[in-house]
Each structure stands twice: as C-alpha cells, then as structure tokens.
Amino acid sequence: MIEPFAKGDRPDPAFRRHYSTLHGTLSFDDLEKSNASRGAPGAVMFSNAKGQPSATAPLRRDPYHISVHPEDEGFALRSKSNVLTVYGGDLQVDFETDLESAPEVAANRDRLGLAEGEAHRTIRCVGLTPERDRYLFTHVDEAWCISREGERIWGLRMPANEPTRIRVGCMGFGTATEIDEALKVLGLDLPVTPEVIRKRYRQLARQFHPDINPGSEEKMKAVNVAAERLTGLDADQLAGKIVEDGGFEIIVSFGASSDWIYAAAFSADGKTALLGSYAGRVVRVDQNGTPTTIYDVGSAPVRIVETDAYLYVMTTTRLYVLHGDCLMALEDCPSKCDLLIFEEQVLLVEAKGVRVFTHDGTPLGIALTKAPIRRAYVEEGDLVIETRTHRGRFRGIRPSPGA
Numbered sequence: 001m002i003e004p005f006a007k008g009d010r011p012d013p014a015f016r017r018h019y020s021t022l023h024g025t026l027s028f029d030d031l032e033k034s035n036a037s038r039g040a041p042g043a044v045m046f047s048n049a050k051g052q053p054s055a056t057a058p059l060r061r062d063p064y065h066i067s068v069h070p071e072d073e074g075f076a077l078r079s080k081s082n083v084l085t086v087y088g089g090d091l092q093v094d095f096e097t098d099l100e101s102a103p104e105v106a107a108n109r110d111r112l113g114l115a116e117g118e119a120h121r122t123i124r125c126v127g128l129t130p131e132r133d134r135y136l137f138t139h140v141d142e143a144w145c146i147s148r149e150g151e152r153i154w155g156l157r158m159p160a161n162e163p164t165r166i167r168v169g170c171m172g173f174g175t176a177t178e179i180d181e182a183l184k185v186l187g188l189d190l191p192v193t194p195e196v197i198r199k200r201y202r203q204l205a206r207q208f209h210p211d212i213n214p215g216s217e218e219k220m221k222a223v224n225v226a227a228e229r230l231t232g233l234d235a236d237q238l239a240g241k242i243v244e245d246g247g248f249e250i251i252v253s254f255g256a257s258s259d260w261i262y263a264a265a266f267s268a269d270g271k272t273a274l275l276g277s278y279a280g281r282v283v284r285v286d287q288n289g290t291p292t293t294i295y296d297v298g299s300a301p302v303r304i305v306e307t308d309a310y311l312y313v314m315t316t317t318r319l320y321v322l323h324g325d326c327l328m329a330l331e332d333c334p335s336k337c338d339l340l341i342f343e344e345q346v347l348l349v350e351a352k353g354v355r356v357f358t359h360d361g362t363p364l365g366i367a368l369t370k371a372p373i374r375r376a377y378v379e380e381g382d383l384v385i386e387t388r389t390h391r392g393r394f395r396g397i398r399p400s401p402g403a
Helices: 103-112 176-186 194-208 217-231
Strands: 002-004 017-020 024-029 043-048 053-058 065-067 075-078 083-087 093-098 123-128 134-139 142-147 152-157 164-172 248-252 261-266 273-277 281-285 291-296 303-306 311-314 318-323 326-332 338-341 346-349 353-357 363-368 375-379 382-386 390-394
Touching (some): 103 142, 194 217, 261 303, 326 353, 338 375
Antiparallel strands (some): 002 390, 017 024, 075 083, 338 346, 353 363
C-alpha cells in the first residue's frame, strides 16, 4: 500500500542518520539543516515503535561521532572538540566530560610521540552501556572503560609489536561469494562453527590426501583453501593443538605498528565490550579489561551492535551475523548503509532499497524505491518506507510460521 504525504507531514530530510533503540528510532540532523537545530549544532528526533515522531530536541554540541545502544533510549555523542555528551531517553543532557583532557590520553600521546592538538584525529570511538553508568572511549590503539563518576574501570591496548596468546572463538572471513564457495567445497551450510569446520576438514583430508589417495592433489588443495578461508588458519593449525574446551589456541601477531581501534560498543547486557581494529579484528573484553575472544573479519569494522542473541559486525563492504562462535550469515552491503534492528526484523537501508532479514540473518525480501529513502522502520511486522512525498507499507515480509 502506497499513499502520498500531506505536505505538512513529509519527513524532514535533515534527519538523515538513523539508529534503532529499545522502543523506537533515533534520527539525527548532523548538518544543522532542520528547524529544531536553529541556533544549535544539530538536532535529534525520537520516533516510537509506530514510526510516529514523538520528541525533537536541539543538540548541545556537534554530533561528530554517534553511539546508540540498542537496549537503551539514550545515546552518547562525541564532538569535534572531543567532549563526550551523554543524553537520556528524554533527549536531555545527562552528563558531559572532556575526553581530550583525560590523563589516559596524555599518557598514550607521550608513548606514541604525538603532538598536542592531534586528539581530534586520534580519539575515535565512544560507547555507552544500556544503564548509562559506564562509557568507553578510544585513543589510537588504546581503550578505556570509565564510570560516569570518572573512575577508570579498565584500560586495554590492542596488541602491536609482541605476539599475544588469545583464545580464538571464531573465524576469518572472505566475501559472501567466497564463503559460499568454501562451504560448498567442504559440504557445509550456515550456520557453522570452527569445530564443525575442523572436523569436516579432517574427514576430507583423510579422503583426499595424496599420500592416501594419489592423484587427488587438486581436490586436497581446494579443501585447504576453503578451510583456510573459513577459519583464517592454515592446514597445520587446523590439524594442530586442541585446548581443553575444544577450541583453538594460536599465537596472534598484530604486526609492528599500532592497530587503531575503529569501532567500539558494549554488549547487550553491558557486561562486556567489543573493540574493532583497523586490522579487522573484533576483540571481546570482559569486565576486568581482559580480552576473551577475537573475531577476525578481515577489514576494519565501522559499526558493532550486539543484542541478547546476535552480534552484528559491519565493515564498509559486508555485514556479519554471529551467534556465539557460530557464523549465521554474511551479507555484502555498501559503505553507506543503515543497520536497524527491530523486535520483528533487521533492516539494511540503502539509498533506494531496503533488505529485510530475520535476526539470524535469514533473508526475507527486498523493497526498492524510485526516490531516495528518508526513513524505514518496522511496524507490527510490516515494513514501512518513507520517501520525500510518499509512504509505502509492505506486508508479508516476515518469517513463515514455524520457521
């Protein structure tokens, strides 16, 4: 069903950046083009679960970096001057702090030999727990978790020069097409875990190893390539040491230069943090600041979101959906794409199209438009898309009963 907007009801294109929250969507005007941002460096609008805008407020500072936790109604903004401003669900300022003046930043700057005045470039990510009792921020290759009272809870430096022994609970990935080909070679389907891949690799290695089956060199080579693509481990490591709980334990070296942190977020319950680096690694950090797991996605993440059940890692070209150490789905996506997670469905919103998925990444459908999309959301299971002049409602894009 498609219907035109009354002129006064048309969505304001100034609110161009969208994030799903616990009970609706936050939309940001980061270019000072809306009426709500007059005299202010930007504005924010909250829309409820039915897509109805219910509150709009000016921002105190420019929204240079935006952090929205999916289990909260509040949000955090980092300005170009590196002030962290935390807002509550009423869109009013909860608390502020100057990140550039933090002693951790000064110490890290001295360690790296950076000049003062570089913090606008080297302070990158901020994150917020759903209770807004803790926040994290990053400077080059270090991250710190801070209480709202200013007490440092933990600090972590991404490994650089020295190899670090870290339990690896997931895989390194190629493109969606490469993953499909690798799974086909091994005779596997998504979802899949490292242990399943390792077991299947050993079965096929016994079948096609040239010492056992002369003339099967090409098949063995294809099996090796597929297994390496899915796990990031070479054949020796795949057949190598197993630790007590059945996972892999390997030495991970991050190279000789600092591994910059490009994305950061807290988990759904706020108990752990996730840090995404330039080298394409997403490191899970526990409440004490200890790395517990690495997910290797091959390129720098631009956004990380974790719900109660699934972890979503978005790079400039792909979206990975994980459940524990299990890769559930892999989707190619453009660099400019909104990831919106609603109670019923997950949306990837592009300039003139929306792809709809279940929470585990199963594709449900695609909706295309002729005009640029201003807003997209899910209302009572229906996909709703708004352009400048029309609203379209798409019914039936949902999982089949019992699926």
